[in-house]
Amino acid sequence: MSRPAKTTNDEVFESELLPHIDALKTFAFHLSYDEDDANDLVQETYMKAHRFIDKYEQGTNAKAWLFKILKNAYINEYRKKKKRPTRVDFEDIVSYHDSDDSRVPGYLDLREEIFASMMGDEVTIAINSLPIDFRTVVLLCDVEGFTYEEISKIIDVPIGTVRSRLFRARNMLKEKLKRYATNLGYEDKRGRAKKSSEEE
């Protein structure tokens, strides 16, 4: 005999949806920059998930489904409400159209010594200073561990665009972190030895 639908939905909520609340809050916080707005976004996400629970297939990727709802809620409600259009500078447009999707930068040119010189908040500040589209892919890939395919579905763009945004976002992030490290007194001496030996 099948259980009443409400009980099943409650079970799905407790076992599959609620466990992602911490990750959703982190994502919401970095989108909105505000703790109260982040709480509202998370609450709204769960309300929408409740409304559309019939569209969710039990046992599938609940986390990606919730992130997509949250991202759409942010775009639909918060951006409209605050009338804050996305600022895209010329360089960003060029990088979109001129992107090479085979490029996949990591963080390899960030030296471990840089990490040691930082207090911790620099990563948050650097991520939050990225333009929204770039911030989103870094949060989804590097913070939450989603695959390119999952990110592509969450933000509704082709995988090639996910990769090119990641390429650009990671480069921006590396530059910001290096700048913080320099300001904190860390000096990257790589290349200097080679250069001085060439000069001799």
Add this chain to the structure above:
Amino acid sequence: MTNRFDDQEMRNRVSLFFDKALSKEDEQSLLTDVNQDPNFVKLFNQEKSAREFIRSNVRRPSVSPDLIQNIRNAYRD
């Protein structure tokens, strides 16, 4: 001995590995190649540390019990 081309290719493969964008076979092949060259081991560990640093240093605000309770209440109404 690694050359510049190998190094660039390896950087790409290592990034794809940590992005979970390689097939199982390619992952295995990467790990085999990494273990055969100390330069690749260094490169691999550097990328791993950088990613861990970013993941562990990003601010993760806590979720209050009130928020969870509000959501539960609204959900059950």
